[in-house]
Amino acid sequence: MSTTQPAVAPKAVPPPSNLQQRARTAKKKLTSPWASMIAVVIALVWTVPTFGLLITSFRPEIDIRRSGWWTVFADAFAGEGVFSFRNYEIALFDSSTSLIDFFVNSFVITLPAVFIPITVALLAAYAFAWIDFKGRDILFVAVFALQIVPIQITLIPLLRAYVGTGINGTFWPIWLSHSMFALPLAIFLLHNFMRDIPSSLVEAARVDGAGHVKIFFRVILPLLTPAIAAFAIFQFLWVWNDLLVALVMGGPQTFPLTVRIAELAGSRGGDWHVLSAGAFISIIVPLIVFLSLQRYFVRGLLAGSVKG
């Protein structure tokens, strides 16, 4: 498990002597039985549901129907518990579910829907931060304000436009929609990071005769890797986990995992052997990405919300 330490600015770290004192008071705080109990209860409520479904996904269908997942511990003790990947096999490859096809769709949707908005937003953020043009501030405020506009307000006319051009039901409207919806947050976030780059660096490059395109690629881009990673994780989680856009803009040939699993929850709500395995098939990729890049995610979270 990687770190959860939030990336706090250096000034936030208290001096050592104080650290000791804080540790002492914290210890006092934690020896209070109430505080420990609260911590344990919250930790349990936040993990047991996932854990229960995870165990269930490895149990035979008949067992899932007959008894609760917590009985496996007693069974295992008696040497009776049976675990297998059978549910995953059924969920992925059985023709009635064939989640593998939807897994492919999730992947095919996500990659361009992360790459395109980041690129567009990087260029725009550069312009807002380093090119001095008239109306810049008012434009930036407009983009910033768009961040929390509910995308519901755009869906019907957008879909109508896609139908008009004949690209509805393919991947193109999904890629386009995700790219457009992501821009306000992407521009704002990347702009925040970009403005923290010392202007002397940009000035020096300009004195050397570099144009904006050269400055962007040679000076700015290499320094922005952490910021790009931070937003890439946001956008990845958003697109991979999205239900609404994929459901409205897509068709049977483009539906991602989320759409299929929400559908299974409705039509086969009692088939927990398929649902449990299916849920984890859809969770596993974001979980891996999230755990391995958590540091960047937290940084983006702090930059995006606290500053604004």
Next chain:
Amino acid sequence: MDWLLSAGDDPVHKFLLMIIAIALFVAVMALILVVVDRRRNPSKWFVAGGFVGPALVLLAAGLFYPAGGTIVNSFQNRNGSEFIGLDNYARAFSEPAFLLVLGNTALWVLVAPALATFIGLVYAVVVDHSRFEKFAKALVFLPMAISMVGASIIWRFVYEFKPESVEQTGLLNQIIVWLGGSPVQFLLERPLNTFLLMVVLIWIQTGFAMTLLSASIRAIPTDIVEAARLDGLSGLGMFWRITIPSIRPALVVVLTTIAMTTLKVFDIVRTMTAGRYGTSVVANEFYEQSFRQNNAGLGAALAVLLFVIVIPVIIYNVRQMRLAEEVR
């Protein structure tokens, strides 16, 4: 042309299309940048246009233009053939079914953000500087990576109901049975079911609240804490008089951010109950009316409603940003 549009069911074709889409995009962007770079003594407008233009075109086409269309639609009948004034709004605010939807949404926005923030804050304070801090935080943080659909499945299994005569497979009902009660059909019980749906969102959002609040607690200047301690403050007194006032800006950000997410909650309601049993909310009803009942006018009115509710938050945010800008 058809080959470029639709991949059918062929996975290889899908991957090829994906690569083509990215390549096409890269080519267009490269062309724009090359044109901007080649021009000798370009005007500022020309350069700025090259950099910011693609984003503005996408925003105009993807947000401004369709938002305008939806606002117009909201004054039209179900297929947009004639204007009916405010009828859609009148219906949304008078029919009992829609009043329930509005009431549920209000309940969500009032309860879920407050609880997620409260639990996140309490947890951040309690596990801060403990031996298991990193691990404990990771546990609460992890649901943020899980989709609302996945989280709904996880919780539906907790709420699973079996008749009293057979063994329970849902944890919550089993606990009730262990305590001597009889099992409950949680998702059918009104208004309990709405709160049980909220649990899923709170479960996802608490990690967000915890992370932000924990960071801002750490940023409280130590001299303030010291001074308060010399004045004899400790424990809960310190929490209410020093911690809470110091992190108020972060609290506001966390509450409004989660409230905005809550307002648009769709996935959870869709996956858990599909809006049945009196659990529907505005975002779900928008989908239901627009794409299931084919009542585009009413759907548009509900979408506009969502938008109108967030306008005060937008104004507040812009004002805060302006203030932060002046400080810089």
